[in-house]
Amino acid sequence: MFVVMHLAPGDPASIRYGLNPDVSESARAHFSKMYDLDKPVLIQYLLWMKRFVSLDFGKSLIDDRPVIARILARLPATLLLQVCSLLVIFCLSIPIGIISALKRNSLFDRVMTILVFIGYATPTFWLALLLILLFGFKLEWFPISGMSPWYTAYLDSFARCKDLLWHLVLPVAATAFGGLAALSRYTRSSMIEVLGENYVLTARAKGLSERRVVMVHVLRNALLPIITILGLTLPALISGSFIFETIFAWPGMGRLGYEAIMGYDYPTVMGVGVMATILTLLGIFLSDVMYAVVDPRIRFGKRQ
């Protein structure tokens, strides 16, 4: 990523001060020197690595603040949005998948298939604009953009929370819609697979209620592949947030990264990259833990 950023033609000093008659050449040189931009790329990379091992991401080339402070200020907004959309995706797509599997080729199954694929195929930024236009602008049901508007600084914390939830609706709806497809289709197909297994037949033969067969015997076994997908959805959501947060004026990490790329802010781009990697690893780790919860065979340390 470091190399890619530096391969792109352009110089942060001229992005920041470019063609400003009031800014002298010496000031640009001072800027480049301050951030080691006058050194060869390899040296810059080694310097970056050196700082990185001591968890120092350097300072932003845009506003000179420590990158880590900038990211940590933006991270909660992104996490809040992503966790909420993951929850919505989870709560909607698994029931959709189950019902579709049980009533295969029914009207519900067909409608849902079409619907989730429309969601999957719709560019999120376009959907976001449509939602804003309809529900925010025309109907005025929800706020158009932002996370917690400025006037909440004058409100008590309860009113602030309420306002925040209100502002979450459209962004969550827009992100979740696109994420439904993968999870619901996987639920459906793995449910169908499990429904054909012998132990399901056994369970039914035992005279268990259909509800118990589906919810306990089938679903639990069908969950494994779903968890894999869930772990992979998080990174997808984060990468999607780059454009998406810009549209909703959401003060998250994706927008920070987008602005950093546009401004040739190498340290911030690297910092956001590292943070996205950490989040992805965290997502995979979480899904590993959930495997163990769901499937006793995968549990460690209990072997006797």
Next chain:
Amino acid sequence: MLYIKKYTGVFKRSLFFLKRVIFFLSILIFTASSYSLENVTTSRDSYVSSGISDARVLIPFFADDTTSSSICGLVYNGLTKVDKDLTIIGDLAERWEIDDGGLLITFYLHKNVKWHDGTPFTARDVRFTYETILDPETGCPYISNYKDIKDIEVMGPYTVRFRYAQPYAPALLKFSMGIIPQHLFERVKDIRGSSYSRNPVGTGPYRFLRWESGEYIILEDNPDYFVHAPYIERYVYRIVPDQAVQFLELVSGGIDSMELNPYQFRYRSSTPQFEKKIEKYQYLSHSYTYIGYNLKDPLFDDRRVRQALSYAVNKKEIIEGVLLDLGEACTGPFLKGSPYYDEEAPGYEYDPVKAGALLKEAGWRDADGDGVLEKGGEEFRFKIVTNQGSQVREDVAAIVQNQWAKLGIKAEVQVVAWSAFLDQFIDKKNFQAVILGWTIPIDPDSYSVWHSSSAAAGGLNFISYSNRRVDQLIEEGRRVFDPAGRSEIYRDIHRRIALEAPYTFLFFPYATPAVQKRFKGIEPAPAGIGYNFIEWYVPENDVKYKF
């Protein structure tokens, strides 16, 4: 406030001073149009402005983007400022004296000014600010504007004198840089990294309250402001990075003002919803767009060729097509309507016949009849570059390409991302023609763009314009303080540059802001609309935000 004070005074004293009543009434009649009879002395409501990017640093001499500068402009004061007609007037300085032919500038400061924390403002703050700027360790990007200052002397608590190594006329305007408080900064080592860069303390009409990165900045009124307390209680800057969303926010009332683009101004603002609540303004923005020719390229060596290229461009068609008529034709590098802009300078009105004749005179003919001019076996072909992200410039490129083609000139358009454009083309002077724009500084000093010494690598005279007489005039313009003398010098520069046609000067676009109608007291002027923000007010019944 001046008017309002007088006006409220009328009722108290009118019975006794009939003569004064008549005098004040005459003032009232003049001001009645802008001030309703309502009492506006209390501050109320909030003004929510908006922009696409966040501020960076709220210390005036580090601010290098428009958002930071505009916030700094409300929190801090400089020694000087410009009024609505762009004339230099005092801000923190009550008056000043220029002695020794411009080598000594003495400022006499207002005495009743306090910092937002209550400490009195004195001449020591002024000296501290400029000493900090001049310290190379500070890393102020504007240091070269002050490099001729030899020393700064505090003559008394409210008098400060600057001694210059050589006269520098633009200095007066450069003194509009915001003054920072010595008592807070003197112990700070790293000013850029200090907490004050995000929690500024100034002397201005608004005090800093809160900054949520990527969301908003809130400023509150300073009731002790030395001119008068502003009438709007809060100034809020909201960051809405997407312009389409910004427009929706404006119409639905989430923000109170934004800068419209020509399309929004012409076609999106005639809905009843818009017209009922929002007022549009238009005035010449301080910038122009031009086509620059690389004078090191033999193709553009001949003045007649450059003039022909200018004659061949139909500016009117461009302004109509690209700006939807929201702009005015431009003939030189100064602001139209200012004393430095010479209306008599050659304007290159669209004249394809003349353009053809000039090309013929320069030896360009279409000998083989293929529709492209040749000279010495070479065809008249060149590449014109511009940056990505500006639809206006891309559209201009397409139109001039077509207009030149009619004369047998083949121009190939290349659009390059901004950073690469600067790095690969401009800084290396590796181009034939460019489409670009300049902002026009209020001071006409044009050293960095038109002086031949600025043609060095990395300089802004990247077209390598060089004219000894213009160089002399630019140098002279830096020494002459007298306004009449200065305007003569710059008018001369304008005429000379226009005659040589190193640029095809295209147009000044209009600035087209829109503001909610509940704000009164807005008077568009050459300086724009924001210059008298502390005079804006909201009638009591229209107040939107009450806390």
